[in-house]
Amino acid sequence: MERERIVKGLTSGIVVPEGLLAHGRGEALDYLLGEETTPVAMEAIKAAAALLLLSRRPVISVNGNAAALVGEELVRLSRELGAPLEVNLFYRSADRIRRIKEHLLSLGAEEVLTAEEDLVEVPGLESARRLVSRRGIYSADTVLVMMEDGDRTEKLVAMGKKVIAVDLNPLSRTARAATITIVDNVTRCIPLLRERVAEMRRLSREELDSIVRGFDNQRNLRESIALISKRLARLSGYEEPLSD
Numbered sequence: 658m659e660r661e662r663i664v665k666g667l668t669s670g671i672v673v674p675e676g677l678l679a680h681g682r683g684e685a686l687d688y689l690l691g692e693e694t695t696p697v698a699m700e701a702i703k704a705a706a707a708l709l710l711l712s713r714r715p716v717i718s719v720n721g722n723a724a725a726l727v728g729e730e731l732v733r734l735s736r737e738l739g740a741p742l743e744v745n746l747f748y749r750s751a752d753r754i755r756r757i758k759e760h761l762l763s764l765g766a767e768e769v770l771t772a773e774e775d776l777v778e779v780p781g782l783e784s785a786r787r788l789v790s791r792r793g794i795y796s797a798d799t800v801l802v803m804m805e806d807g808d809r810t811e812k813l814v815a816m817g818k819k820v821i822a823v824d825l826n827p828l829s830r831t832a833r834a835a836t837i838t839i840v841d842n843v844t845r846c847i848p849l850l851r852e853r854v855a856e857m858r859r860l861s862r863e864e865l866d867s868i869v870r871g872f873d874n875q876r877n878l879r880e881s882i883a884l885i886s887k888r889l890a891r892l893s894g895y896e897e898p899l900s901d
C-alpha cells in the first residue's frame with residue numbers, strides 16, 4: 658500500500674523520481690528495525706509530543722514523499738496542534754508546490770504555507786530547502802521535518818530552533834543534528850504522535866518540560882542502532898560477535 662501511494666504520488670506530480678529511491682532506502686531500514694515502532698522510538702515520540710505542546714509556533718514541514726504517504730495524517734496533526742503545514746521541497750518547482758498544496762487542502766488542511774508570498778532564506782543553506790515562509794518555518798520555534806537528509810536541520814538548529822525529525826536512518830545527518838529524532842516509519846509515527854499530543858495536552862508545562870529535558874537524542878539514536886544490531890545478531894544465530 659505504501660509503495661502504491663508513492664507511485665501514485667509520482668504519477669500525479671507530487672513525488673519526484675528521487676523520492677522512490679529515498680523510499681526504498683527507508684523500506685530496507687524499516688526491515689532491519691522489524692517494521693514496528695520500537696520502545697526507543699516511542700520514547701522519542703513522547704518527547705516530541707511534549708516539545709510540540711510547549712512550542713509557541715510549531716510548523717510542520719511537508720515534502721513530496723510526506724504528502725503522498727501521510728498527507729491525511731499530517732493534516733490531522735496540524736489541526737490537533739493548531740500548527741500550519743509548510744510545503745518545503747528539495748526539488749522545488751512552482752508546479753509541485755501547487756499540486757502538494759492542493760492535495761493537502763483537499764484532505765482538509767486549514768493553512769498550507771508555500772513561501773511564495775513571503776519568501777525568505779535560511780542562512781547558510783544552498784539547496785532549495787533554504788526558501789521558507791517568513792510566517793512559517795522562518796519564525797517557528799519548533800519545526801517537524803521528515804524524510805530528508807542533508808544540512809537543513811543543522812542550519813535550523815543554528816537559527817535557534819528546535820527540530821523534530823522523523824527518519825528511519827539513525828545515522829543520517831538529519832537524525833544526528835535534530836533536537837529529537839524519531840527513528841520510525843512516518844506511516845506509523847505520525848498517527849502515534851497525534852495521539853500522544855491529544856493525551857498529553859492535560860499535562861502541566863512543568864511536566865512537559867521535564868519530559869523534554871529528560872530526553873537525550875544521542876543516547877536514543879545509539880539505542881536504535883543497538884536494537885538493529887541485536888536483531889541482526891539474533892537472526893544470524895551468532896549472538897556473540899564473530900572473531901576475525
Ligand code: PTJ
Binds near residue numbers: 682684747825
Ligand atoms: O519532495 P522533495 O523535492 O523535497 O524531495 C524529497 C526526497 C525524499 C527525494 C529528498 O528529501 C531526499 O532525497 O531525501 P533523502 O536524502 O533520500 O533522505 C530521505 C531519508 O528519509 C532517508 O534517511 C530515508 O532512510 C528516510 N526515509 C525514507 N522513507 C521513510 C524514511 N523515514 C521515515 N519514514 C519513511 N517512510
